[in-house]
Amino acid sequence: MQKINKHQKEYKDEIEKGKKDLGRRPDWLKVRLPSGENYNEVLELMRKSSLTTVCEEARCPNLSECWNNRTATFMILGDTCTRSCGFCNVKLGIPNELDLDEPRRVAQSAVELGLKHVVITSVDRDDLKDGGVKIFSESIKLINQKLPKTTIEILIPDFKGDEKIFEVILEHPPTVLNHNLETVQRLYHAVRPQADYKRSLNLLKWFKNKGLRTKSGIMVGIGETKEEVISIMHDLREHGCDIMTIGQYLQPTKEHLPVDRFVTPEEFAYYKEEGMKLGFFAIESSPLTRSSYHAEKHV
Numbered sequence: 001m002q003k004i005n006k007h008q009k010e011y012k013d014e015i016e017k018g019k020k021d022l023g024r025r026p027d028w029l030k031v032r033l034p035s036g037e038n039y040n041e042v043l044e045l046m047r048k049s050s051l052t053t054v055c056e057e058a059r060c061p062n063l064s065e066c067w068n069n070r071t072a073t074f075m076i077l078g079d080t081c082t083r084s085c086g087f088c089n090v091k092l093g094i095p096n097e098l099d100l101d102e103p104r105r106v107a108q109s110a111v112e113l114g115l116k117h118v119v120i121t122s123v124d125r126d127d128l129k130d131g132g133v134k135i136f137s138e139s140i141k142l143i144n145q146k147l148p149k150t151t152i153e154i155l156i157p158d159f160k161g162d163e164k165i166f167e168v169i170l171e172h173p174p175t176v177l178n179h180n181l182e183t184v185q186r187l188y189h190a191v192r193p194q195a196d197y198k199r200s201l202n203l204l205k206w207f208k209n210k211g212l213r214t215k216s217g218i219m220v221g222i223g224e225t226k227e228e229v230i231s232i233m234h235d236l237r238e239h240g241c242d243i244m245t246i247g248q249y250l251q252p253t254k255e256h257l258p259v260d261r262f263v264t265p266e267e268f269a270y271y272k273e274e275g276m277k278l279g280f281f282a283i284e285s286s287p288l289t290r291s292s293y294h295a296e297k298h299v
Helices: 005-019 037-048 063-068 102-113 132-145 163-171 184-193 197-207 224-240 265-277
Strands: 073-076 117-122 151-155 177-178 213-220 243-248 282-285
Touching: 005 184, 037 073, 063 243, 073 102, 073 132, 102 132, 117 132, 132 151, 163 197, 197 213, 197 224, 213 224, 213 265, 224 243, 224 265, 243 265, 265 282
Parallel strands: 073 117, 117 151, 151 177, 177 213, 213 243, 243 282
Antiparallel strands: none
16 A cells, blocks of 8 residues: 555544554454465465465455365456555555466466356556456456356456446456445545545446446445445445445555444344345345355355
8 A cells, every 4th residue: 555645644543533442353353364275276276377366465354265165256457556545455556567368367277276156356457548458358258268157257446437448348248247335435535545436336337237237345344334334235226236245344454544343243234134125136244244255146
């Protein structure tokens, strides 16, 4: 994360001034260290293929569980992002040139892992006119060719709301189109300073109107209120979102935005219950839920 902007500094100062000592993480946030035969095989394959996974880059707490189930979320377009989100541990800076062979290696790794459902995400590449969308499209095409029965979810950046870029994705459409709102509108200046809440909602609506199943996710415990979470659920449903994920925000480093509170499992259950009343097809809501957690169940 680069030097924080004024909104992020104000947020950090506000939280630090008013927060109580959170103490140790509660039991419901404790996870085991990565290990296991399947975990080691997946790790070896990713290194051999020179591929990046968001599982590692974002320090996902479910890494051990998912890799031992032989599932992983591929992160394409390199390992360096052009946006300075206040919550994310992915490296920020000037990215390398596009790796045009990346789609082939992603598809081949999916074959070697025997995946029935593939999740692909990426860093933001605002340095590119098309945001790197062709790498997404080519990855989907090759996976479809090699594994025609395998379903595919892509977690995309906002591509600055450019519908011409969206059209490229429709050339080889995924089974599920995911784009995360991440947090409530009030906190965007601190959490997602280069993004726009309404632009992200409109992206989801655009793809829904094209017939795709859509998905989005948020973090809680980063300064929002319960009322704001319910409000964002309403906004998502009004824009045609089918699937939602809700998980606890965990601060990657001291340089990132602080945790405001540890949300209880009971509150997560409440969000799921309220969201299902609104008509979501599926909701994953728990402390350790992340965007691609149990993604295969959402197909």
